[in-house]
Amino acid sequence: MRASCFFFVAACVCLRPAPAAAQWIDFPTPGIPRLADGKPNLGAPAPRTADGKPDLSGIWRAGRAGEYGYDYDVTKNLKPGDVQPWAEALRLKRVQDFRKDSPLANCMPVSVPFLNLRGLSRIVQTPGLMVILYESPNSPHRTIFTDGRSLPKEMNPTWLGYSVGHWEQDTLVVTTAGFNDRGWLDVGGHPQTETLRLTERFHRRDFGHLELDMTFDDPKAFARPFTLHTEKPLVADTELLEDVCENERSGAHLTSGLTMTPEMLARYAGVYQFPSGRLAVVKVAGAQLQIEDSASPLDRLFVAGSETVFLSSLSQIAIEFVKDSKGGVTQLVRKDGAKEERAARKADTQ
């Protein structure tokens, strides 16, 4: 496979949500109920189509990056063991590789859950057919058939699957199968497999709020089905932007993390204290360091970029360990962009 366009992976993770805040189109969306001051009345009743069903059409924003945390990790609420060992091992391998083979870095559509959990999407609902357009690299779209058909018995595996929907009262229930095994369910790299069945329940609570429950049923990857609840606010007076992958040069420069032995990693384990009193607890987790820090609770796995610098698997945060002349680790420096914080080592263990 030769990918034609790449984004630097870390840049994707950090920067993708940016367009949402910077839509250049500002045209008052017609048909939106407004308050006296002209602002959209997002608490007005949900609009309905000619057949009396809720009309889900509109531009919707997923939770901001990390708001639910599911975009980083769809298994966030699961217990250890709920993720099949091979799937967890594959995720950790992807983390260790700085996710350089992630579909996003290769301008692929990633997966339905990922697209539902990140960025803007536009729903266009018509009788018998609903489409969802995503503001994501190369503008992926889905077609959801609501004309009464069933899922085909045999499906050509695709990134975004084959979707059919039906109404249960005011909730549109969409069942999707026919996925390929190349999608990533989240930024972290939990695998999508061909046996995944995804059920989405869309409920437009009022004009400005769309509740979305996603149920993952994939016995190959997870010990039991599980459901994530999210809510999407309507984004008024804007449009989706075109997003064409244009930069194929970064990919070749992406590298995997350094592999260090548990003994080498153990030298950094311990409790570190920032001047504010905040603690950072560093533990060895397989081939990586797990760093518990209340400043970035979701951002825990760090991969060795060099012997002393560990890079977040999710963000631009880097942790550099400082040694004294005898080689003992005395402090860590947490770098978040231009911001730098130092924490002194308090103890070897918690």
Added chain:
Amino acid sequence: MIRRTIAAVMICAGTAASAGAQWVHHPAPGIPRTKDGKPNLTAATPKGADGKPDLSGIWSTDPTPFEEMERLFPFFKAFAVPGDDPRMFTKYFMDVFADVRPEDVPMRPEAAQLFKQRMAAVDSAREAPTARCFPAGIPMGDLLPLPRRTIHTPGLLAILYEGINPHRMIYLDGRSLPADPQPAWMGYSVGKWDGDTLVVESNGYSDRSWLDGMGHPRSEATRITERLRRRDFGHMEVDVTIDDPKSYTKPFSIRYTQTLVPDTDILEYICTENEKDRAHLPAK
């Protein structure tokens, strides 16, 4: 030179194979049928709630008669990629000036220079935007024999392509074209009715997109007017006028028809997924 040009064209044509092999076969609801259950493509044009024609459906552009294609592009057949049927193409996909004598093409000198460069470039086939999985844009993406789905709702016409273009939005809510649009592969489009013809005006195009397979250039000043008339249930007439005063001395038009493709769906097609062609395209 012609051989290279044709090769550049066929990069796109490689995607055309799927058109004849749609695996989804589901009788589409709402299609009038003859007694034997076949779609009746000459039934009356469907109308929306506002009484205007409903342009929804899956459409594919009709081919130019093959004899004419052979006359215009003698090497065309020889360069068909396995899986392609060269009889499926319209001449305008190859050359938006197919009806114009070469000496009458109203290109300005700078545009002619760029066109010549593209034609002569050792790597011309590899430099076609579509060879890099960039969008074919408008009108090129509509001139491929690939099905695309039009979804017509009050206020919005959405067009979904089978991989060759990102989705396209045509706003029917009365807004005007932006005065200072952000250049995009798909441009910015608004439409209004002229009787039963939808007139779509577009601007905001990136100058990186080629107008056709040969590489006729465009500038960011390009404005396109499309007139869409759904003549009956299964047939749509399309007039496209391209006005790019920076590249051409006068506006010019192409006219083609598209036919409804019933009982199927457009397929997921991810160009970046398996892009192996480009390295094998002739460099010399």
